[in-house]
Amino acid sequence: MPGTFGIEAARQLREKAGVQSIFLTAFCEKEVVELAVKEGALGYLVKPVVASQLIPTIETALERAAERDKLHNNETNLMDALNRNRDISVAVGIFMERFNVSKQQASEALRSYSRTTRCKLIDVARNLVEITEGKNDLINQIHKSSSGKKH
CATH class of the missing domain: 1.10.10.10 (Winged helix-like DNA-binding domain superfamily/Winged helix DNA-binding domain)
Structure with missing residues (x-):
């Protein structure tokens, strides 16, 4: 997502529209996963996904x-x-x-x-x-x- 960090976009969607998120990302670092969970991720998948x-x-x-x-x-x-x-x-x-x-x-x-x-x-x-x-x-x-x- 050019220009927007995915976790930040998910946070804004949750706060402004009540939209929950599932993350589909290339990042699997522990800090990124923890941040996604903190922002209310309902799921977290790492690419490539079957x-x-x-x-x-x-x-x-x-x-x-x-x-x-x-x-x-x-x-x-x-x-x-x-x-x-x-x-x-x-x-x-x-x-x-x-x-x-x-x-x-x-x-x-x-x-x-x-x-x-x-x-x-x-x-x-x-x-x-x-x-x-x-x-x-x-x-x-x-x-x-x-x-x-x-x-």
Whole structure:
């Protein structure tokens, strides 16, 4: 590939378009192979290649790419679930502190409100957290502006 180092081209394709690569190259030096692996190579073939090597390499690469995609989707879903649970836990904590109730009572109050208003629990929780954080920001601004003045 004149003017472009193959590993760099593969990196740009992966970063900009999500395209995975199989390397077909004349280079078999350990450093080059390690760099290709670091950049996400799904396969690495050294020329000359026999045609019968291509099909298993491509099939393996496709399976590996599917596994990576599945892992990435699982990670995304897990992070979303953790964030939802965090927001709900914070909302429960806010409710517990504000009304001096148990965790169970606060959780049930939020669930009940969610059902009554036909809103998702996560939306109720996030709204409660946002409102509370907004009030805290206002309180902090008032405190900062008044603490510099003598009474």
